[in-house]
Amino acid sequence: MxxxxxxxxxxxxxxxxxxxxxxxNDWRVANMITEKIESFCSDRMSMKPGHAYELYKKWGTCLRGMQQEPSIYFDDDMLEEYLHHAHDIPLHEHIGxxxxxxxxxxxxxxxxxxxxxxxxxxxxxxxxxxxxxxxxxxxxxxxxxxxxxxxxxxxxxxxxxxxxxxxxxxxxxxxxxxxxxxxxxxxxxxxxxxxxxxxxxxxxxxxxxxxxxxxxxxxxxxxxxxxxxxxxxxxxx
Known part of the structure; x- marks a missing residue:
């Protein structure tokens, strides 16, 4: 160290x-957010399965990747929709x-x-x-x-x-x-x-x-x- x-x-x-x-909590919340991000990217953005994770690895977060990749159309309305979708999880079931x-x-x-x-x-x-x-x-x-x-x-x-x-x-x-x-x-x-x-x-x-x-x-x-x-x-x- x-x-x-x-x-x-x-x-x-x-x-x-x-x-x-x-x-x-053994990454339960993190896994739920990851699943929500994957569903947004595949359903809303029509990305191939796993592409959200590729963006994460390249840019540090999937969000940053969608903002920076010139081939992805991602406007302010999509940004707010993404942020709401990704974090719409039952935190009270996993954090106390x-x-x-x-x-x-x-x-x-x-x-x-x-x-x-x-x-x-x-x-x-x-x-x-x-x-x-x-x-x-x-x-x-x-x-x-x-x-x-x-x-x-x-x-x-x-x-x-x-x-x-x-x-x-x-x-x-x-x-x-x-x-x-x-x-x-x-x-x-x-x-x-x-x-x-x-x-x-x-x-x-x-x-x-x-x-x-x-x-x-x-x-x-x-x-x-x-x-x-x-x-x-x-x-x-």
Missing amino acids: ATTNGDRAKPAVVFFDCDDCLYK PDPELVAMLERMDPTIPKYVFTASVKHHAERCLELLGVGHFFEDIIDVRAVDWVTKHDEEAYVAAMKIAKCDDPSACLFLDDSVSNVKTAKKVGWRTVLVGKHHRDCGSEIVCEEADHAIHRIHELPDVLGHLFVEDAVPK
């Missing part, structure tokens, strides 16, 4: 990914209150602003945070609209997130995400990184990510690796 001289320094801002990071997460966030240094930084859209992240019971801990949600549709595979997304958080020092940004690709890009920008999840989604093998300063199985283990970010006598929010 990567090492950083400022590992013990207090970050100026902490960015949390949402899906499969703040919560984990997480008292352990609440307790952890209550103990985090209250002087450090916290943001949700998601490749998804704001209304989806808001639903997730509400179900978890943790929305009030975050300053805001930085979603794909807020970074002008670039993906978290692109360094521009991290530069945009810093501007929103009013932080101009990459080394003062702490980033938690389950995606190795996202962690690698964040490290290129100069952020401190924590990989949340140690096993690959498809094969279950252990993840090796040299760009991660720390790796944990679940977000709840953050105090085990960065204990200086937490105070024992924090007042519940």
